[in-house]
Amino acid sequence: MKELHSVVCIKPVPDQRFWDKISLDPKTQTLRRAGIPVALGPLDLNALEEALRIKESRGGKVTVVSMGPPGTEEILEWAIVLGADEAVLLSDRAFAGADTLATAYVLASGIKKLGDVDLVFLGNESLDGSTGQVGPQVAEFLGMSHLTHITKIDLTGDNKLEAKFRIEFGSIDVEVKTPVVIAVDKEINEPRLANIWGAVWAQERKINCWSINDVEVDRDKLGLSGSPTQVAGVTTIELKRKGEMLTGEPADIARQLVKKLQTDKVLPEA
């Protein structure tokens, strides 16, 4: 069977709560540098896990790719600790302020430079932007098919696989030829935790940093100025209501509330 090269796109998301959620071997704690507010989004961990499992069952390698500001090394290092073989950071001032199209463009330029790739994994949506648009758009720039909302993958041959696309109240089962871009859902797997060997593994690996000069890109398609969408304005949403507080003993509060809801005609009269 052919060995597979998987690429996993991971996004630095500013969510520190996330750090508390991974239980980490105390000995690898050095990797938790306080003050750097980036984390690997939960679905990106599922994407990485799927790629690692394929490497374990089929052989091959896993490359993680991220576009982000300096500091993003943190999540790439973390992905290596978990088992990724190589890591690429696409970082340049010119990439900043990108919408999903400009983000996908840069990620695809990095992936193209990696050469032969069989599978590209992403999370179905990021924790912060959550548009879910990057996967299909990376696929377009790479000229590959794409699948999103994937909850199951079966490798059925050297150049094809079967997958389950979750839709509202059901699913569509598909077969696809590789190379293909796959955005995964939470149900696809249970991501592993780091172990002590991860830190040892990570010591032998470094992160490749690529700037605008290292990838083939058209400058007009980068960053804020290369993004077709813009934020035209920001307004506050009016969510305020009367906020009438009910006080007293529990039974008393319950009585007051039911009465008020009856007056408002959202509960029936006795």
Add this chain to the structure above:
Amino acid sequence: MKEGKGVWVFIEQRGGKVSEVGLELLGIGRELAGKVNEKLEAVLFGYQTGSMVDELGAYGADTVYVADDPLLEVYNSDAYAVLMQELIEQYKPGMMIVGASNIGSDLAPRVAAKVNTGLSAHCIGFDVDEHGKLLGKVPGFGGAVMADIICPEDYPQMATARPGFFQKLERVEGRKADVVKVEVKLRQEDINIKVLGTSKEELTARPVESADVVVAGGFGIGGEENWKLVEELADALNGSVGATRPPCDEGWADLESQMIGQSGKTVRPSLYIGLGVSGAVHHLVGIQDSKVIVAINKDSKAPIFEAADYGIAADFRQIVPSLIEELKSITG
């Protein structure tokens, strides 16, 4: 493209039936078409589409572009995206709205990249600015804000629209749309994705998005054991159970069917009761159309109290049993 005309909406169909979100898009699409004084045009891909085309006329479409082919019976991103690109390049629409269902959010970004335009994601409102450009309202940026996303240079102006946020129009029996048949030259051999089959889950409980009473539990519920209290209160009210994001992450509630808010369901009940919910904007945008909002939270400073009609600053474990007791007196 640097120009375009007409408001297009993509009509998702499943099993030969037009989806609810497709009809909602005709509703908002009609409003936008009125603002720019252009036609409302529906795009339908499927197989044996005859009766669906009639429905689209009845629900307000001026034109229906229909591609009818066995290859299109079930959604296939390869086939749908290529076909949509061809259509857009041929007919040059000014705006294109796609539902932010799983299928729509799979299709729209690919199409946007193919025709090299921007895409506003998961909009919960739309407007048109003084230059006739589409403003997509996207909640987010961390705080209590709504960002207007615009695509100033490129056409079509594309957006995905959150299901459940827009109203469909009255059905007018016999109202007819002009029908444009689209030739499908694409064959299975030309594409990489092949549909093997579909499956459908049976609905067990009434979906939270159509329930008249919603009881939502938050992270403050504290555990699976306590979650039963949320369910008991919902039962006592003959309502459905919803959740914020953390309970879904913890596995107390189901992300797919129960999470309410920006990245989940939108609910429009007469009565919403939030238990142990802090009131993050991400959640509040999904409940703002509730007629009455009640919040029970032990922290009297929780932001949800500002967004509630009635607030109870107490431990939900003390209030809920009394409330269930009190409700028995009216339901008998």
